[in-house]
Amino acid sequence: MERVFEGKVALVTGSARGIGRAIAEDLAEWGANQVILDIKQEDCERTSKEISEKYNVKCLPIACNVTVKQQVQEALEKVKSEFGGLDFLVNNAGILKDNLLLRMKEEEWDMVINVNLKGPFLVTQAFLPMLMKAKDGGRIINVSSISGLIGQVGQANYAASKAGLIGFTKVVAREYAKKGILCNAICPGYVQTDLTDALPDAVKEELRKSIPLGRPGHVKDISKVVRFLCSNEANFITGNIIRIDGGTVIGL
Ligand SMILES: NC(=O)c1ccc[n+]([C@@H]2O[C@H](COP(=O)([O-])OP(=O)(O)OC[C@H]3O[C@@H](n4cnc5c(N)ncnc54)[C@H](O)[C@@H]3O)[C@@H](O)[C@H]2O)c1
Numbered sequence: 001m002e003r004v005f006e007g008k009v010a011l012v013t014g015s016a017r018g019i020g021r022a023i024a025e026d027l028a029e030w031g032a033n034q035v036i037l038d039i040k041q042e043d044c045e046r047t048s049k050e051i052s053e054k055y056n057v058k059c060l061p062i063a064c065n066v067t068v069k070q071q072v073q074e075a076l077e078k079v080k081s082e083f084g085g086l087d088f089l090v091n092n093a094g095i096l097k098d099n100l101l102l103r104m105k106e107e108e109w110d111m112v113i114n115v116n117l118k119g120p121f122l123v124t125q126a127f128l129p130m131l132m133k134a135k136d137g138g139r140i141i142n143v144s145s146i147s148g149l150i151g152q153v154g155q156a157n158y159a160a161s162k163a164g165l166i167g168f169t170k171v172v173a174r175e176y177a178k179k180g181i182l183c184n185a186i187c188p189g190y191v192q193t194d195l196t197d198a199l200p201d202a203v204k205e206e207l208r209k210s211i212p213l214g215r216p217g218h219v220k221d222i223s224k225v226v227r228f229l230c231s232n233e234a235n236f237i238t239g240n241i242i243r244i245d246g247g248t249v250i251g252l
Contacts, residue, residue, distance in 0.1 A: 003031030004231065008134075009083045011035035013066050013123060014093030016043035018193040019143065021051075022219035023090055026227040028055035032088065035079055037062045058083075066093050066119030076126045087134040088230045089127050091120035091165075092143040096195060098154040109157045116161035120168060128176065137180035139230045142169045143222075144185045146245050149252055162187075166241055173239030182238040184229050189245025191217035213246035 010027045014020040016038035024034050028051050036048045036059050044061035052059040060082045064075045079086060094116045097108040120142055131138025147155050148162025169185040176183065190196060190207040196216075199207075208216055225244050228234055243249060 005087075006031035008032040008087040009035065009079070009085060010088040010090065010230070011037060011079065011086055011123075011127065012090040012092050013037050013119065015090075016040070016047045018195060019188065019191060019219050019222050020090070020092040021047055022223035023092060023226045025051055025055070026220075026223040027088065027230060028052075028057045028059075030227065030231075031055075031057060032230075033058040033060075033083060035060045035062060035075075035083075035086075037064050037066075037075060038093070039063065039065055066123055067114040069122050072122045072126050076130070079127075079130070085133060086127055086130040086138070087136070088139045088141075089124065089131060090141045090143065090226060091123060093119055094143060094145075094161075094195075096155075096158055098158065100154055101156045104156060112157035113161050113164075116158065117164045117168070120165060124168075124172060128181070131181055132176065132179045134180070136232065137182060137235070140169075140172060140181060140183040141226050141229050142166075142183070142185040144169070144187045144241070146187045146189050146243060146249050149187055149241075149243070150249050169241070170239050177238060182229075182235065184237060184240045184242065186222065186225060186229075187241060187243045187245065188222050189217055189243070189248040191219060191222060193219060211246040211248050212250065215246065217244065217246060 010032045012020045012024045015024040015036045036044045038044050041063035048059035048061040062075045064071045144165045145162040147159045151159045173183040
């Protein structure tokens, strides 16, 4: 494939591993320089080195907790001085703290809402002015979940955060369409990553059985859709919520 994203810059939050890393790799494969932003500096540096060597792009590692406004502001300054602009923002960083509602601790609620919903708010607000200057129009992709569409037992906090992210996506799409911004959300189903590997085996088996296509998702199933949404092939798509779930919630 031609390097159609040559000269463009992408920021994927939570890109040191998992789905975020796969998205950064696919965007890099088409030539986009990367901001590898995650919690730990050494993880960001390792992933940056591997991606820059493999795809011959520039990678800027930034340790940043997306829930802390000051750190997000510092990340913005670093991106400004290294790249001077931003074309693609993918709000991917997310966590799980599952518990039945009656047992859910206030900290479990707050942590999940903070990372999964306040994080995208802070990061999007900070980087929007830069995205509005992107030559071919800025793209924002928010990584939600089918849990935000159908709810899942034990996920009152997570489902609320991911449903909130869908509402947020629609508002950003409406408010900044005239500024050339396209904003969409994706809803992955069960994808095998470190996040889901931590679930009990019985839960993983149940999840697998709920997928009509008969297999869990691979990170590449997700990253390829994000890459499409960043490409010019998708330039009439905004405010959309796209399921990538092997058919798990067919009919919604
Ligand atoms: N794996 C799945 O089955 C699945 C399904 C639906 C949606 N999702 C969503 O996809 C996204 C990625 O999930 P994954 O499975 O790759 O998870 P993962 O745990 O493997 O990766 C998430 C990354 O986000 C980073 N992160 C967490 N909190 C952060 C913070 N406060 N600031 C910056 N970075 C932070 C982590 O350090 C980690 O590198 C999440 O938003 C998740 O909710 C995953």
